[in-house]
Amino acid sequence: MNCEKFMLTHSSEPLEINEEAKQHLKNCHHCTQFVADLQTINNHLTSTLEVPVPDDLAETMKKVSNGRE
């Protein structure tokens, strides 16, 4: 596996690192840094996108849906 293939694969499925990818990581500082950076980005992405949901949202949606029956 080369760096280009590793980065493409890891970017599309960051939670899955197969054996081939692990072997590549052992010998590639560049891709190790790439993984660390992506981890940081993913963590921030998650916290950025997970905005608070209004407490009564589900109940409101159920009432609205029931009202249209």
Add this chain to the structure above:
Amino acid sequence: MSEKKKEFSKEFSELVTQYSGLLYRYAFWLTGKNESAQDVVQETFLRAWQSFGSLKKKESAKSWLITILRHENARRFAKKQLQRVDLEVENLEGVNTEEDNRAEAFWLRHAIDHMSDTYSEPLVLQVLCGFTCNEIADILNITPEAVMTRLYRARKQLREQLSSKRSQPTNRGMS
């Protein structure tokens, strides 16, 4: 109400309980506003209720709802599809407590907002909704290979901007 209809209604109610939060967050990302997000989610569930009988597999419910939400949002903002507005600042309160994390979270939101939808939407569908490449491909009606490429380019852009940001001097500690 007949038993069959009661069961139908119960199943839909469970769907609402399970996915309303996810749909709200996705809608919030699309619209950038609490009220608009709630409106889009409401329209989504109304539309979903009307065609609930067409949902063949419960396992497909999440992607089915997201697809409906995308259509509802596109319909609602016919000429401004997927165009987002700046995030309401108060909605990020409490997301992160550490100053550095909050600063990077704001920066990241800004970076995503200024990224082409072509790249940002697959990323949000993966990170927020947890979809696989194949599921994203179905939702966006593109090939899984195209999804992989877009996810790669999206993260590459963010990584480059992150590197650039980190190399910039900060004003911290200056009076």
